[in-house]
Structures are given as C-alpha cells and as structure tokens.
Amino acid sequence: MSDTAETRYDAVVVGAGLSGLYMLHRLRESGFSARVFEAGTDVGGTWYWNRYPGARCDIESMEYSYSFDEALQQEWEWTERFAGQPEILRYIEHVADRFDLRRDITFETRVLKAAFDEAACHWRIETDAGETVEAKALVMATGCLSSANLPEFEGRDSFLGETYHTGRWPHDHVDFGGKRVGIIGTGSSAIQAIPIIAAESEHLTVFQRTPNYSVPARNGPLDPDYVREVKAEYPEFRVHNRLMPAGFGSKGLGRNDVSALADGPAVREARFAERWEHGGFGFLGAYNDLLFNRDANETAADFVRERIRDTVKDPEVAERLCPDNVIGCKRICLDTRYFETYNRPNVELLAAGTHPIERITSAGVMVNVMNPETGEQEGSREISLDCIVFATGFDAMTGAVLSVDISGRGGRTLPDAWSAGPRTYLGLGTAGFPNLFMITGPGSPSVLTNMVVAIEQHVDWIGDCLEYLRREKLATIEATPEAQDAWVEHVNSVADKTLMPTCNSWYLGRNIPGKPQVFMPLIGFPPYAEKCAEVAANGYEGFVLR
Numbered sequence: 001m002s003d004t005a006e007t008r009y010d011a012v013v014v015g016a017g018l019s020g021l022y023m024l025h026r027l028r029e030s031g032f033s034a035r036v037f038e039a040g041t042d043v044g045g046t047w048y049w050n051r052y053p054g055a056r057c058d059i060e061s062m063e064y065s066y067s068f069d070e071a072l073q074q075e076w077e078w079t080e081r082f083a084g085q086p087e088i089l090r091y092i093e094h095v096a097d098r099f100d101l102r103r104d105i106t107f108e109t110r111v112l113k114a115a116f117d118e119a120a121c122h123w124r125i126e127t128d129a130g131e132t133v134e135a136k137a138l139v140m141a142t143g144c145l146s147s148a149n150l151p152e153f154e155g156r157d158s159f160l161g162e163t164y165h166t167g168r169w170p171h172d173h174v175d176f177g178g179k180r181v182g183i184i185g186t187g188s189s190a191i192q193a194i195p196i197i198a199a200e201s202e203h204l205t206v207f208q209r210t211p212n213y214s215v216p217a218r219n220g221p222l223d224p225d226y227v228r229e230v231k232a233e234y235p236e237f238r239v240h241n242r243l244m245p246a247g248f249g250s251k252g253l254g255r256n257d258v259s260a261l262a263d264g265p266a267v268r269e270a271r272f273a274e275r276w277e278h279g280g281f282g283f284l285g286a287y288n289d290l291l292f293n294r295d296a297n298e299t300a301a302d303f304v305r306e307r308i309r310d311t312v313k314d315p316e317v318a319e320r321l322c323p324d325n326v327i328g329c330k331r332i333c334l335d336t337r338y339f340e341t342y343n344r345p346n347v348e349l350l351a352a353g354t355h356p357i358e359r360i361t362s363a364g365v366m367v368n369v370m371n372p373e374t375g376e377q378e379g380s381r382e383i384s385l386d387c388i389v390f391a392t393g394f395d396a397m398t399g400a401v402l403s404v405d406i407s408g409r410g411g412r413t414l415p416d417a418w419s420a421g422p423r424t425y426l427g428l429g430t431a432g433f434p435n436l437f438m439i440t441g442p443g444s445p446s447v448l449t450n451m452v453v454a455i456e457q458h459v460d461w462i463g464d465c466l467e468y469l470r471r472e473k474l475a476t477i478e479a480t481p482e483a484q485d486a487w488v489e490h491v492n493s494v495a496d497k498t499l500m501p502t503c504n505s506w507y508l509g510r511n512i513p514g515k516p517q518v519f520m521p522l523i524g525f526p527p528y529a530e531k532c533a534e535v536a537a538n539g540y541e542g543f544v545l546r
C-alpha cells in the first residue's frame, strides 16, 4: 500500500455539490488535507445535473445560499425571488472560484468502493479511474435527490426517438420545436418543465400516474428594497431562518398558530387566498394543524382543488388533475402557470386511471384505454412521439450512498446493515461504520429543510467533530447501536404524529419498487440542530470514541 502524501488524506469527500464544496472549504480552514471526487465534469451537484427546462429552486434565493461567509453573501446578487438552475449553478461556480476549491476536486470520477481497514483505522477508497486513496474520514456528500429513477417500463429501450431524464439533462440545448413530446411523471420537476415544453413543442402528452398539489410560486424579479433590507442584517436573517421549522421563511407570512377548524369557511377561504396570492411554501402555514389533522388538511386540499377547477377550462381534465390525497404528504410543488398549460390545444393529459402506461414501443408509448365507469379495459392506444422525457424522480436519500460499495467493521456492507431501511444516528453516522459521515443523511431533517441550512449545520458539526478527534488524539468515532435504535424510533415516532406517512411518497421510498418503506427524513429542524449541538457538547454522547 502506498504511503505518499498524494494518496493519504484526513478526509475524502464524495460529491462536489453544495455540501461537498462547503465540506472541502471547512476541512481546509481547519487545516485538514482533503480530496473530493465528483462524477460530473464540474461542480454543482443537483444544479449541475438538473438542467431541464424550467428547473428552479422552490426556496427563495436570498435564503437558498451559503451563510458561512459574510463577504460572499454581500457580494452575490440574485435576480429573481426563486432562482433558476442556470443562476444557481453560476453561484456555485462562483463559490468554487472564490475559495479556489477546484484544485482539490477530481472530476469525472466516481467512487466505486470504500472499505474500512480496522487495523490501520482508515478508509480505503477506490475510484472508477483505478485510483486508490486512504482517508481517516469518509464524507458522503452525495445528495438526497441525485440517484435518478428510470423505471423499468416494458420496452423502454426499444424507443427509437430521443429520451431524457430531468435529473440527467444534457448540457446542450434540447430543441423541442416541431416535435411530439411525451413526459412521464407529474412531480416537481415535471410541473416546472411542462409549461415550457408545451410552449416549445408541437404537441405534448403528459402521462400522469398521481395528480399533485401545486401552489403558484409567484416568481419575479427580486425587489431591490427587500435585498437591501436583508443584506443590512444578513447574519441575523440567517439566525432567524435557522429557528424556523424548515430553516426558511422568517420574513414570510409566518405560521398562523390556530386550527383550520377554528375558522368558518369564509375566513378560511380568505386566509388560504392570501397565501395563494403570496406564492410559495407559506401556503401550508395558513393553519397550525394542516399536517396533523385530516379534516383540517381537507380544507386546504379543497381550496387547491377549487383553484384547479377555476383554472382548467375542460371540467374533465380539471377533475383528472385534482389530487385526492393529503396535501403536503408528498412534497408540495410550486409552479408557474402549470394548470393553465392544460388549456393549450397542443397539450393532452393521460391519467393512469383511464390511460395507464402499458409499455414503451419503438414509436412512442402504448397506453391501455380503460372504461371510467366499469374499470374494464376497452382497448389500447399508441401515442406516437419524437421524444420521451422521464420526469420520474429519484431513489431518494439512500440511492446515492448505497451506489458506492461501502463496507465497515468486520467487512459488513452498508446494504446489509440497511436491509430493512436506513439506520443512522442523527442522520450523520451509522453503527459499524467508523468515521463515515453523511451530509443530510436519512434520519436528519435534510429534504424537509432549506437544504443549504441543513448542509451548513451538518458540515459544521462534522468539521467540529474532526477537530475534536484530532485534539483528543482519538482515531475513530462510531454511533452505538443503542443510540441508533433510539434515533430511528424517534424519527418514526415524530413522523407518525403527522399525516406525512400516509401516501406513496419518496420520503417513504414508495416510488422505488422493492425499497424498504421507512419514513426517512426527520421533521423539525430547530430541535434537531439543538440535539446535535448537545450531543457534541456532551463529548459526542451516543457515539463510541476510540
């Protein structure tokens, strides 16, 4: 085994998105040697891969950005309330340049394997470029929504036209002009892409399995007065956001701390309407029990269904677009003229209830035609297409971590340790895998939070922890099975108090056939961050330090 400075690091970081980049910066600031491996040709992570038309962040740009450097947050000028993918990618590239991060990042390289060497107390990491390196700590900065889900439709690979996945979009402009396009899926990505593809293409067919709730984003140019106001006290603004349940929105409409059932229909309608007009995620803050009480939830769901019926001219199409599940149980979508798009003459909606996908053919998509009354199949119809866009989401939260062949103590593999679903302590570490850290891992608030807030909190915790190990001359840190069991129990019990586990969401892994069904993110950022700080202050309780 080689022992040169080039192949041995204090830490190896997998991924150069928002989490990997800040991790690298933090490691360097603490005087650690670090190397980052990134599969893409450049930095950006989510914002590198998701270049589909309309890709946009659903957290406001003044909040979806790093807070760790005051000069950075002062100098960067966002242009829109919700930044689009190109602008966010430019921001991330700017950060990489500003802190000279690229020199420690190896691009176009995947980490294939990582094995913990118990005798040497380090990780041995192998890449697809044939390189092997060693590191005391292995940090998975692989993202929660990065392992694209391309479902195994029968005949999928026989299609002779162009195919795209929203999460693996080409770098060159895709020209839909004059083309017949089909899009499969109606999640956040599709809801952003559909209005734009509809306007560009000759014809768009939307294949919908489950209708989704969507609230208008009301995106637009950022108000310079608002920017000045935030920048005048940016650090305080960040502190206030970290104290919000999901790490954002301290200057928004706030949560109205009463039950939806306490108000009469007219008052309730006015409250929902105010938030609908304001745009953004604040809609679900209209009342304090929307995610806890089914009847309360139904009032918000009804309001959105009524807006869909007001917007979509064909009443049958409107009904097909109306979800009947709990609102907010899947991640709510933000849109710009999504429902309006179904009034265009060149857009057709095929819902799984009447037109489920049977298979993909060389020329397009074959759907079964079902009788809406009897549910019996009446025939089949082939939709001829030039392009198919798969907006079918991700193997969320665990897909990317498990795509690396990780083995810990005693050679036990991570897929084996997680065979019944991910098991972590604080979403940061997992028993049997010393010095393995996950940024926004399962069991942490991650995707239920403003991701940049969740990332910074994790990176700082990991950075502090590595400094502590160095100071105390400790070789390893590892979650105890007891602390981990209690934590998994805690994450589930918090979720079970809400309506969130009640539908087929990717939070539960239900979008991936065969994936163990466990509610993966922890609800509630501020108490979580407090708990992490407390664990560290108490000498990393729940972890074994050796």
Ligand code: NA7
Binding pocket: 145, 151, 152, 166, 184, 185, 186, 187, 188, 189, 190, 208, 209, 210, 331, 391, 392, 393, 394, 504, 506, 511
């Ligand atoms: P999502 O939200 O997981 O949406 C994926 C969509 O694809 C959703 O409508 C799915 O229907 C549909 N889908 C997935 N598999 C199939 C199959 N096999 N057949 C038909 N339809 C299918 O992914 P997005 O990329 O839109 O968004 C992910 C997150 O990124 C989002 O929450 C934001 O945080 C940003 P289903 O609802 O499962 O019936």
